[in-house]
Amino acid sequence: MAITRRKFLGWMGCAAAGSATLAGTAAYGASNKEFKGHPGSFGVLHDTTRCIGCRKCEKACNEVNKMPDPKVPFEDLSVLETERRTSVHTHTVVNRYAPSKQASSEKQHPIFVKKQCNHCLEPACASACFVKAFKKDKKGPVGYDETLCVGCRYCMVACPFNIPAYEYDNPLTPRVMKCTMCLPRIEEGKLPGCVEICPREALVFGKRDDLIREARMRIQKYPDLYVDHIYGEHEMGGTSWLYLSKVPFSQIGMREDLGTTSAPQMTAGALSAVPIVVGLWPVLLTGIYAISKRKDKVAEEEAQEAIAHVKEEAETALASELAKLKEKMTKEKETAVTAAVKKAMDEAAAAAQAEEKAKTEEQKAPEAESDVEEEK
Amino acid sequence: MAFKLPPVSLKIEATPGNIITGIILILGFGLTVMRFYGGLGAVTNLDDTNPWGIWIGFDLLCGVALAAGGYVTSASCYVFGLKRYHSAVRPAILTAFLGYALVVFALHYDVGRPWRLPYPIFVSPGTSSLLFEVGLCVFLYLNVLFIEFTPAAFEWLGLSKIRGIVMKMTMALTIFGVILSTLHQSSLGALFLISPSKLHPLWYSGYLPVYFFISSMFAGMSMVIFEGSLAHRYLHDKMDETHLKESDGVVLGFSKAASFIMMGYLGIKVIGLAIDNNWHYLFTGWGAWFLLELLGFVGLPAFIYAIAARDKNVKLARIASVIAVLGIVFNRLNISIVAFNWHLPAAQRYMPSWMEIVTSVFIVTVGITVYRFITANMPVLYEHPDYKHEH
Numbered sequence: 001m002a003i004t005r006r007k008f009l010g011w012m013g014c015a016a017a018g019s020a021t022l023a024g025t026a027a028y029g030a031s032n033k034e035f036k037g038h039p040g041s042f043g044v045l046h047d048t049t050r051c052i053g054c055r056k057c058e059k060a061c062n063e064v065n066k067m068p069d070p071k072v073p074f075e076d077l078s079v080l081e082t083e084r085r086t087s088v089h090t091h092t093v094v095n096r097y098a099p100s101k102q103a104s105s106e107k108q109h110p111i112f113v114k115k116q117c118n119h120c121l122e123p124a125c126a127s128a129c130f131v132k133a134f135k136k137d138k139k140g141p142v143g144y145d146e147t148l149c150v151g152c153r154y155c156m157v158a159c160p161f162n163i164p165a166y167e168y169d170n171p172l173t174p175r176v177m178k179c180t181m182c183l184p185r186i187e188e189g190k191l192p193g194c195v196e197i198c199p200r201e202a203l204v205f206g207k208r209d210d211l212i213r214e215a216r217m218r219i220q221k222y223p224d225l226y227v228d229h230i231y232g233e234h235e236m237g238g239t240s241w242l243y244l245s246k247v248p249f250s251q252i253g254m255r256e257d258l259g260t261t262s263a264p265q266m267t268a269g270a271l272s273a274v275p276i277v278v279g280l281w282p283v284l285l286t287g288i289y290a291i292s293k294r295k296d297k298v299a300e301e302e303a304q305e306a307i308a309h310v311k312e313e314a315e316t317a318l319a320s321e322l323a324k325l326k327e328k329m330t331k332e333k334e335t336a337v338t339a340a341v342k343k344a345m346d347e348a349a350a351a352a353q354a355e356e357k358a359k360t361e362e363q364k365a366p367e368a369e370s371d372v373e374e375e376k
Numbered sequence: 377m378a379f380k381l382p383p384v385s386l387k388i389e390a391t392p393g394n395i396i397t398g399i400i401l402i403l404g405f406g407l408t409v410m411r412f413y414g415g416l417g418a419v420t421n422l423d424d425t426n427p428w429g430i431w432i433g434f435d436l437l438c439g440v441a442l443a444a445g446g447y448v449t450s451a452s453c454y455v456f457g458l459k460r461y462h463s464a465v466r467p468a469i470l471t472a473f474l475g476y477a478l479v480v481f482a483l484h485y486d487v488g489r490p491w492r493l494p495y496p497i498f499v500s501p502g503t504s505s506l507l508f509e510v511g512l513c514v515f516l517y518l519n520v521l522f523i524e525f526t527p528a529a530f531e532w533l534g535l536s537k538i539r540g541i542v543m544k545m546t547m548a549l550t551i552f553g554v555i556l557s558t559l560h561q562s563s564l565g566a567l568f569l570i571s572p573s574k575l576h577p578l579w580y581s582g583y584l585p586v587y588f589f590i591s592s593m594f595a596g597m598s599m600v601i602f603e604g605s606l607a608h609r610y611l612h613d614k615m616d617e618t619h620l621k622e623s624d625g626v627v628l629g630f631s632k633a634a635s636f637i638m639m640g641y642l643g644i645k646v647i648g649l650a651i652d653n654n655w656h657y658l659f660t661g662w663g664a665w666f667l668l669e670l671l672g673f674v675g676l677p678a679f680i681y682a683i684a685a686r687d688k689n690v691k692l693a694r695i696a697s698v699i700a701v702l703g704i705v706f707n708r709l710n711i712s713i714v715a716f717n718w719h720l721p722a723a724q725r726y727m728p729s730w731m732e733i734v735t736s737v738f739i740v741t742v743g744i745t746v747y748r749f750i751t752a753n754m755p756v757l758y759e760h761p762d763y764k765h766e767h
Contacts, residue, residue, distance in 0.1 A: 087424060128570055130496040130508035148500050151488020153427035154507045158570045165424040166488070168417030174488035258573050267506055270566035270585050274509060274559055281555045285455050289547070292457030 035237070035262070037121040042140035042186060043208035043240035044195060045215055046114055048252065049225055050202035053080055053094050053112035057194035057203065061092045061116075064182060064193035083253060085115070088165045091179040092116035092194060097252045111245070113252045114194070114203070117142060117163045117179035118232060119240035124263030128158035133176075140208065140240045141181035149176060160236055160258050181240070211242055218244060237262025397741055404738025407731055411485055419731040426717060426726035433712035434736050435482035437564055438705050439475055440514070441588070444596030445603070446472025446521055447550075447557035452629075454550040463619040464626040466528060466756050467607065468600050470747065473521040476514060478743045485735060506566045513560030520553045531760040532753060539763075561592040568711060576715035578657050578666040581648040584711075590644065591704060594637045597630040598677070598700035605694040611751055616758030624690050631693040632685035634700065638678035645670055662718065669710060673703025 059074040061067075067089045072079050080096040097111045123142045126134035133148040134155060151174050156164045167174040182192035190196070195203040204211065212233055219226045231243035235258050243254065250256045411419050422429050449468035453461040484490035496502060496511045523542060530539035565588025572580050581587065604623055607615070615623075649655060657663050680696035683689070717725060751757055 085424065124570055127504050128507065130502040130505040130511055131492075131500045132502040133500075148492075148495060149489070150492040150495055152486075152507060153488075154505070154567070156424065156427035157567075157574075160571065160573045162425055166427060167415070168420070168422060169415045170488075171412055171415040171418075172489070174415060255573060263570050264504060266572065267504075267566060267569050269582070270506060270563065270569055271504070271509070273562070273585070277558050278555060281558060282551060285451075285551045285554055289455045289457070289551075292455070296457060 035122055037208060037238060037240070038136070038138045038140070041138060041208055041240065042181075042205065043119070043211050043242060044181070044192065045204040045206070045211040045242045045244070047202050047204070047215075047218070047244045048111055048113050049244065049246050050200045051094070051112040051114060052200055052202075053077065053096055053110070054199065055079075055094055056197045056199060057114055058090065058092055058094060060193035060197040061179070062090070064185070065091060065180075067091075080112075086117075086163050086165055086178065088167050088177045091177065095253055099247065111247065111252050113243075113245075113254070115161075115163075115253075116194070116241070117181070118161055119179075119181055120236055120263070121238040121240065122236075122262035122264050124158040124160060124236065125155035125164060127264040127267065128154045130154065137183060139183065139186055141183040141186070142178075143180060143183060144176060144178065146173075146175045151176075158263060160255070160263075208240055208242070215242055215244055234260040236260070237265070397745060400734070400738055400741045401745075403734055404741070407735050407738065408485070410731070411735070416486075416488070419729065419735065421727060421729045421732065423726070425720065425724055428712060428716075429726055430709070430713065430728045430732055430736055431482055431486040433709050434705070435486070435739060436479055437708035437712055439479040439482065440561065440564060441592050441595040441704050441708060442599045442701065443472045443475025443479070444557065444561060444592040445600040446475075446524075446596070447553050448593055448596035449600055450524070450550045451554050452633075454547055455554065458629070460622055460625050461629065463622045463759075464600060464604070466525075467603065467751075468596075469521060469524050470528070470750060470756055471599070471603055473518070473525050474743050474747055476518045476521060478739055479514065480518065481742070482736070482739050485739075506563045506569070509563045510560050510567065513556045513563065517553060517556040517560065520549050520556065524549050524553070528750075528754045528756055531755050531763055536762070557592070558589060562586065562589040564588050565711075568716075571716075574717055574719075575711065576657075576662055576718040577652065577654050578649075578662055579711050579715045581652060583644065583648045586644065587641070587648070590637065590641050591707065594634040594641070594700060595704040597634040597637075598697040598704070601627050601630055601634075601693055601697035602701050605697070607751070607757065611748075611757060614751055614757045618759060619757050624688075627690050627693050628685055628688055631681040631696065634696075635678045635681035635685060638674050638681070638700070642670065642674055642678070645674075662715065665710070665714070669703065669706050673699060673706050677703060 055074045055077065062070070062074070070089070080094065083095050084090075084093040086093060092114060093116075094112050094114050097113065099108050099111060119136075119140055119142045121136070123134060123136055126132075126136055126142060130152065131148045131150055133145045135143050135145070137143055151166070153166055153176070155176060156162075156166060164176045164178045166176055182190070182194075185192060191205050195205040204214065206214070212230060215230045215233075219228055219230075225246060226244050227246065227248055229245075229249065231245065231249050231254055232239040232241055237260065243249070245252055245254075248256065407419055416422055420429055420431070445468040449461060449465050452458045453465050480493075483493065487493065492499075493511075496505075496508050497515055501512075502508045523545070527539045527542050530536070530542070562585035565584035565586075568575050568580065568584055569582070604627060608623070649658075658667065677696040677700040680692060680699070684693035684696055713726060
């Protein structure tokens with residue numbers, strides 16, 4: 001593989017920048033900003049002590065939203081026997097709760113609670129939606145745009161109040177269904193259907209800030225009638241719909257363990273980790289790659305060095321042996337030469353000697369010859 | 377460049393396995409028709425309170441976790457420089473690609489309007505959603521895996537020039553793949569951060585994304601080992617000498633790594649318990665279930681892996697891999713289904729319908745069938761003779 005470091009880092013840079021621009025736009029990080037709702041936004045105060053469980057609000061809701069008629073007519077109060085939740089064709093339900101057994105001394109009235117979308121200030125559904133199909137309107141309602149919805153139902157997983165319902169039996173165009181707080185009616189200057197029809201003013205429509213003041217006043221005025229808590233003022237970061245109750249809210253089907261952290265804050269940490277991973281991982285991984293590559297290189301160099309060293313050693317050993325051998329051979333040769341020279345010289349000397357001897361003999365011989373001749 | 381399509385082997389024999397496959401595929405086809413004719417309500421037990429069933433809990437969460445073998449193996453080989461894992465990379469990439477493709481395929485059943493699946497990326501990105509992050513990363517990673525796998529197809533088709541271009545991008549693709557995997561593996565856990573009021577405290581933790589990411593590592597390794605043992609049994613004739621020679625090393629290497637990571641995972645799970653002070657839940661029924669998951673399906677396989685690595689016992693490692701894979705499934709189902717809505721009475725809880733289960737089985741079967749076709753034809757478990765000794 002022919003990847004130069006420059007090329008490689010270039011690619012990583014592109015990848016990082018690309019992912020950061022694509023994925024990093026919504027991570028607000030762990031800022032300490034607190035959203036207190038759109039100023040002047042509307043809400044509804046539901047005073048459960050005033051509700052008589054007449055189900056007129058359910059009927060009005062059904063009519064306003066042009067829903068099909070229910071199997072059991074709204075006038076039939078027997079449906080209150082079982083606890084219900086919102087569904088595809090019922091955006092609001094009234095439930096009846098028996099009073100707790102402890103407070104037996106007082107007159108025992110059942111408590112009725114209306115249930116619908118609470119229109120959170122920072123909605124979990126909107127935070128969870130991956131196509132922005134849910135939107136918190138500046139007027140208060142949380143709206144839903146079915147032209148964007150993919151039908152993943154993560155909003156339903158996210159909603160702490162279990163409100164959104166889904167058209168499971170619609171094969172091609174299923175929608176998520178929930179209360180709209182009658183936004184179209186609000187825009188026309190009308191009250192939400194349920195508020196308008198309520199015969200006991202158990203529902204009050206108004207600016208959320210005013211409703212909180214009103215609720216506090218009621219609690220202050222009638223401390224025996226209410227628990228000292230406005231449900232929805234802070235739950236899940238606050239909701240546009242607010243509740244008052246005589247008994248602890250957990251006794252009337254409302255969870256008191258939701259906390260005050262808004263849904264977006266719960267996921268802010270995880271989201272803020274995204275750009276950091278995108279920024280840091282290329283560095284880390286390239287570093288690991290470089291280290292492993294470098295290790296390989298060093299190992300190879302070391303191996304080569306070792307080989308060179310061994311080779312060198314072998315070579316010197318060979319050379320020295322060769323030199324020794326050469327020396328030995330030269331020596332041998334020298335000895336042989338000296339020996340040969342000596343031998344030759346000896347031989348030559350011997351020859352010279354012999355020659356000399358012969359010469360002297362020769363010299364002697366003529367003398368002898370002459371002697372012989374003389375003798376003759 | 378003109379090329380001739382290589383011979384395709386499509387021999388289908390009437391073996392029991394093939395017959396069962398056929399039956400499942402036919403059933404799945406029928407259920408598909410029902411799903412898109414009658415809506416989700418016609419085949420699933422989902423309701424307004426339990427919007428996610430096994431098509432999310434198993435097909436999406438387990439599918440993605442068990443397809444982590446792709447990034448784990450390619451990172452081991454290319455980033456960490458463990459070149460002996462090279463022969464394991466291609467099968468792992470293929471399984472990962474098929475795994476992710478199946479996840480997307482399964483989502484077409486689960487979401488209401490599947491033709492709008494590109495919406496989050498191309499029409500109206502909801503960037504505040506962790507599901508958006510999952511979607512974007514899975515989409516990008518599917519492309520990365522596809523490109524990473526194309527060399528095998530190009531070798532098969534004899535397109536050596538394009539193959540060369542793709543091979544040059546290996547390193548960049550690997551690192552991009554690890555980034556994307558880190559992000560979406562963790563984001564799948566982070567999906568549940570938004571519902572602390574619904575998930576049991578033993579499973580809900582601010583560390584959910586970390587847990588999902590760390591567990592995806594040993595999920596991927598275990599899956600590589602597990603698939604390897606299946607492939608050895610059924611596709612032995614497709615493997616070349618290098619693959620066979622290196623495979624034991626991969627099994628033992630991953631055993632060791634998985635054992636270490638699982639021990640670390642156990643550690644951070646205990647830290648999660650401690651930091652939220654959830655100890656008292658351990659002494660409830662939920663606690664027993666939680667301990668079963670942690671000790672029986674993480675601690676035990678971690679221990680077996682360690683022994684297998686020490687004794688160089690490949691068989692033992694394979695046993696551990698099965699338990700570890702089951703453990704991942706157990707964990708993901710616990711978070712998405714069993715411990716989700718734990719506070720509700722039994723009547724309001726979710727149990728999958730047989731049709732949901734068969735659909736999930738059908739989707740897995742589609743994956744296995746495609747895997748068999750590809751490994752039967754393309755150079756996955758062996759190296760193409762023309763490109764040997766190139767790396």
